Structure formats: structure tokens, C-alpha cells
Amino acid sequence: MNILNSGRFSVGSVVAGMLKKLIGEFALMAQKAYVMESMAYLTVGMLNQPELPDCSVEAAMVKVFSSESAWQCVSEVLQILGGLGYMKDYPYEHLLRDARILFIFQGTNEILRMFIALMGLQHAGHILTTRIHELNCWLEDSGLFGPNRGPGADGQPWSGPPQPRGECQQTRGERVLLWPHRGESAASVWKKTVVEEQLVLKRVANVLINLYGRVAVLSRASRSIRIGLRNHDHEILLANMFCTEAYVQNLFSLSQLDKYAPENLDEQIKKVSREILEKRTYICAHPLERAS
Numbered sequence: 001m002n003i004l005n006s007g008r009f010s011v012g013s014v015v016a017g018m019l020k021k022l023i024g025e026f027a028l029m030a031q032k033a034y035v036m037e038s039m040a041y042l043t044v045g046m047l048n049q050p051e052l053p054d055c056s057v058e059a060a061m062v063k064v065f066s067s068e069s070a071w072q073c074v075s076e077v078l079q080i081l082g083g084l085g086y087m088k089d090y091p092y093e094h095l096l097r098d099a100r101i102l103f104i105f106q107g108t109n110e111i112l113r114m115f116i117a118l119m120g121l122q123h124a125g126h127i128l129t130t131r132i133h134e135l136n137c138w139l140e141d142s143g144l145f146g147p148n149r150g151p152g153a154d155g156q157p158w159s160g161p162p163q164p165r166g167e168c169q170q171t172r173g174e175r176v177l178l179w180p181h182r183g184e185s186a187a188s189v190w191k192k193t194v195v196e197e198q199l200v201l202k203r204v205a206n207v208l209i210n211l212y213g214r215v216a217v218l219s220r221a222s223r224s225i226r227i228g229l230r231n232h233d234h235e236i237l238l239a240n241m242f243c244t245e246a247y248v249q250n251l252f253s254l255s256q257l258d259k260y261a262p263e264n265l266d267e268q269i270k271k272v273s274r275e276i277l278e279k280r281t282y283i284c285a286h287p288l289e290r291a292s
Contacts, residue, residue, distance in 0.1 A: 026076070028072075028073065029076070032069040032073055034217065034239070034242070035217055036065065036066045038217045038219070039061065039065060039216040040062055042216040042219060043055060043058045043062050047059075056115075056119075060107070060112040061212045063112060064205070066102070067099070067103050067109060074095050074096050077095075078092055078096060118194075121204065199266050203256055207250045207253050210246035214246050217239040217242055218243065221239040
């Protein structure tokens, strides 16, 4: 695991160095390189402190963000150069091939996203379980969750036998989480089948990666200001650009976690995929085909 962690976080520093050669005056590549460097330095700082817990999640986040940002930036360079970007006289076509393999080696990005999300949910679950237990005790002691009080697991009033006040049960916590208007989104997180919800896990992972990136750039920019590094005002610009962009992306990803939100297209995506797999081909008719 330590070997994998070292390989994954090093993708950030290696790719950041590669992009520095392509930057010129392009803000996108400067921003991506700054975020990659910041995430890589923050992660290696944790890896160098043996007393800290395992940093495999952080290393995986660096790898996913860096590999996808590298592909985006190198692709942009080829777009700017046009046909020259494909010529072997220039290094860009080589860099494009090198960037593409980053999605695959050291663990594919799809698998790493599932790992990031599941580990994050596991950690949150441990914390929330304790909080729910405390909340249940308070609700029962205050009489808010006595007989015929509060919603049942199906959203209907609780009609079970009277419960002794002060007795905390898991079902009570589930009823708190399954409060109206939060039922499906809460259940989708807590059901054991969440491991099969790859679209949900992808969104959770993207949110976590953006949050870690924001922590990294804000820490680095703050330090640069504090110690008076040259060009720290430029770092503030880059950090502000990324944090604003990541904030908007996270809002959209979080809105998609609600099963009934208009932004959530999971059911349509699954239906299209099932129909294509059943036919084993693209099933739309040719636009010039005549109806029989």
C-alpha cells in the first residue's frame, strides 16, 4: 500500500512539472499545475509523518485529479497548435500519449473513485452513528419520540408498541434520517447497496477530491502570504479561481444526489445502458431510413 501511495501522489508532482513546460500564458494550465503541486506537497507532508493515519485516500485523490487535469491541459495545447501538435518534430503528441496512460496505471480512476467515496462514507458513517445515538437519546428524553410521535420508516406515524424513554435503538435513527423530503436521498446513502451505485459514488468522490484540492491551495496560498513569498498575489488569484470553480461543481454534484432532482439522470442513463446491452448495438434508426 505504501508503494501505491508513493506512486499515486507522485503523479501530481510529475504532471505539474510537465505542464509547466506547456504553460506559456494560459491560465487553465497554471491553475491546474498549482492545484496539483499543492495537493502533492500536502500529501507528501502527511506521508512523512509516521504518526499520522494511512493517507491512501489522499494519495488516490491526487492521482485522479492530476491525471485528468493533465489530459485536459495537453489536449488544450494540441487544440491551440492545430496540426502541428500531431507532428513528431514537437513533443506534444508524445505528451498526449503519456497523459492518457495516467488514467490507467497505479489503479484506474474509476476504481480509485469508488475507493475514495466508500472510504469517505465509511468514515462519515462512524461519526454519524455516534451523533445519531446522541440525538436519539436527546429526542427520547425530551419526549419527542415517544409512542405515536415522529415518522416511521415508511414515512407514516409510528404505531408500534410504546418504547421506554431513554432507550436508543437503530430504528429510531433511521426514522430521523428518513424524515419527509429527505427519505430517498438519505436511504440511498445508508443502504448496503450503495457499493453498487457507481454514479452516486462518482459524485461523492468528485466532491471529496474538490474539497481536498481547496484545502491544499488555501493552505499553500495562506502560507505564501504569511511568510511573504514572491508573487503570492498570483497564488491568491489561482487559488480563488480553483475554489470558485470547485464550489460550483460541488453544488451541482450534491444536487444530483437527490434521486428526484431534475439534475439527476441516473434512471435514464441506466435504462439506455440496459437497452443497448440487450441489443448489443447502437439501436437508433438511421435518420434517412424510411418508416415501414
